[in-house]
Amino acid sequence: MIRMLLISLLLLADPSPALPVQDDTPVILSAGEESGAGEEEFDVSEYLFGHVGDAYEWHITTIREKEIAIPLPCIVIEDGIHVFTLHHAAENGYTLNADGKLVNARTGKRPFDISITKNVMGLIIDSILLVVLILLCARWYKRHDVLKEKPTGLAALLEPVIVMIEQDVIKDAVGSEYKRFSPYLLTAFFFILFNNLMGIFPLFPGGLNITGNIAVTGVLALFTFLMVNLFGDKHYWKDILWPDVPIFLKAIPIMPVIEILGMFTKPFSLMIRLFANMLAGHIMLLSVIALIFLSASMGPVLNGSMTLIAALFGVFLDCLELLVAFLQAYVFTMLSAVFIGLAHARPEHVTN
Amino acid sequence: MSLITPDFGLLFWMVVIFGIVFFVLAKFGFPVITKAVQTRSDHIADSLKAADEAQARLSNLAQEQARMIEEARLEQSRILKEASESRERIIAHAQEDAAAEAAKLLDHARVEIAAERESAIRDIRRQVAMISVEVAEKIVRKDLGGEADQLALLDRMVDEAEQARKPN
Numbered sequence: 192m193i194r195m196l197l198i199s200l201l202l203l204a205d206p207s208p209a210l211p212v213q214d215d216t217p218v219i220l221s222a223g224e225e226s227g228a229g230e231e232e233f234d235v236s237e238y239l240f241g242h243v244g245d246a247y248e249w250h251i252t253t254i255r256e257k258e259i260a261i262p263l264p265c266i267v268i269e270d271g272i273h274v275f276t277l278h279h280a281a282e283n284g285y286t287l288n289a290d291g292k293l294v295n296a297r298t299g300k301r302p303f304d305i306s307i308t309k310n311v312m313g314l315i316i317d318s319i320l321l322v323v324l325i326l327l328c329a330r331w332y333k334r335h336d337v338l339k340e341k342p343t344g345l346a347a348l349l350e351p352v353i354v355m356i357e358q359d360v361i362k363d364a365v366g367s368e369y370k371r372f373s374p375y376l377l378t379a380f381f382f383i384l385f386n387n388l389m390g391i392f393p394l395f396p397g398g399l400n401i402t403g404n405i406a407v408t409g410v411l412a413l414f415t416f417l418m419v420n421l422f423g424d425k426h427y428w429k430d431i432l433w434p435d436v437p438i439f440l441k442a443i444p445i446m447p448v449i450e451i452l453g454m455f456t457k458p459f460s461l462m463i464r465l466f467a468n469m470l471a472g473h474i475m476l477l478s479v480i481a482l483i484f485l486s487a488s489m490g491p492v493l494n495g496s497m498t499l500i501a502a503l504f505g506v507f508l509d510c511l512e513l514l515v516a517f518l519q520a521y522v523f524t525m526l527s528a529v530f531i532g533l534a535h536a537r538p539e540h541v542t543n
Numbered sequence: 544m545s546l547i548t549p550d551f552g553l554l555f556w557m558v559v560i561f562g563i564v565f566f567v568l569a570k571f572g573f574p575v576i577t578k579a580v581q582t583r584s585d586h587i588a589d590s591l592k593a594a595d596e597a598q599a600r601l602s603n604l605a606q607e608q609a610r611m612i613e614e615a616r617l618e619q620s621r622i623l624k625e626a627s628e629s630r631e632r633i634i635a636h637a638q639e640d641a642a643a644e645a646a647k648l649l650d651h652a653r654v655e656i657a658a659e660r661e662s663a664i665r666d667i668r669r670q671v672a673m674i675s676v677e678v679a680e681k682i683v684r685k686d687l688g689g690e691a692d693q694l695a696l697l698d699r700m701v702d703e704a705e706q707a708r709k710p711n
């Protein structure tokens with residue numbers, strides 16, 4: 192458990208080297224620009240957080256000062272439900288605060304805000320695509336006799352992945368009762384994988400930082416927490432509340448406290464790991480691409496060479512992210528399976 | 544910083560969306576697929592087992608066949624041996640029979656020859672007797688002149704006849 196926390200801390204520390212570097216650069220740059228022609232300043236911080244953060248609009252691009260963005264409904268509950276787009280926020284008595292969140296214009300308080308933001312919209316689109324994908328695959332199996340035909344098309348694509356996850360990850364980690372949990376674990380795996388991959392894809396429905404959002408990973412971790420604790424058997428609860436340790440460790444309940452803490456740190460580490468890895472990946476990619484814009488004022492030679500380097504690095508990081516997208520989904524699924532497996536006594540534990 | 548503070552709205556929607564995705568996929572998606580895959584892998588395992596058994600049966604059959612051929616060969620050589628034995632026996636038997644028959648024939652012939660010879664000797668003896676009687680008659684007819692001579696001759700002849708009859 193301690194090792195796991197350390198790993199998660201290490202993983203959390205991952206993005207931090209990328210951030211300070213980028214924070215330093217604009218300072219030098221803006222100093223240069225002040226003495227220079229006073230061109231439009233490239234705000235790295237806004238660029239980065241605008242991409243990895245959430246927003247009330249889906250900003251796609253800006254062409255000639257004209258912003259191309261998909262307006263999304265803001266839904267606010269405060270003495271009644273208010274639905275409006277961001278352009279009409281002021282008419283409804285709401286404004287954005289420094290964090291870019293909707294607040295009441297008069298009181299400055301955060302209302303009950305369940306707006307369909309960029310990330311929510313992305314989640315909806317990705318989820319629909321994922322459900323359609325999996326149901327199409329399931330339909331193949333309903334319409335064909337598996338004993339007579341080999342899978343084709345979508346089924347041929349997804350089947351090896353499903354079999355690999357179920358047989359090599361879930362079955363090994365959960366144990367004999369794996370069939371009860373494999374639908375959840377497979378759903379989690381494909382949900383994370385699909386959202387990760389959509390996050391790498393830079394055009395419209397993709398390019399969002401969904402799995403690098405702590406609310407999203409938090410809910411995933413919450414589901415794992417529920418799966419572990421709702422279906423844990425009596426050995427699991429005995430190990431938590433009355434473990435097999437010398438009595439003085441239980442009289443002053445040191446071990447139970449640690450174990451109960453462990454119940455929460457396990458899903459917490461899941462949440463942080465996925466969040467940090469995906470966020471770090473996005474920030475690294477965006478930082479490398481930001482080099483192109485940052486070096487724009489440094490003259491054609493520097494800018495050209497920087498562009499080349501950034502493009503090459505971008506290709507490399509995209510490949511890396513492809514790996515990470517799979518790896519993080521795999522790790523999340525595997526650890527969830529392990530935690531579920533730990534909450535179920537294996538036959539050999541019972542005989543002991 | 545908003546990056547590490549979970550936003551309530553997103554949290555809410557994520558629960559709703561992931562809940563729906565989970566429900567749909569866990570009910571209509573993955574179980575269908577995993578069941579089908581399981582069915583197939585079971586089928587493959589069964590088929591492999593059946594193939595193994597068939598293979599084993601086949602090799603058993605081959606062994607059985609070899610065994611039967613071996614048996615047949617033994618039987619054949621046994622029959623051949625018996626046949627040659629009985630042939631030898633029959634030949635030997637026939638030879639014995641033939642020898643016995645020949646001996647019997649020889650004996651028979653010998654007895655016949657002996658009988659023939661006996662009768663031939665008797666025949667010759669009778670003819671010699673007849674001839675000697677005729678010769679004697681002729682001699683006697685010439686000599687017999689007187690009565691006394693005739694009577695003496697008669698007595699002598701009776702004696703002689705009696706003596707001649709005795710050994711026969």
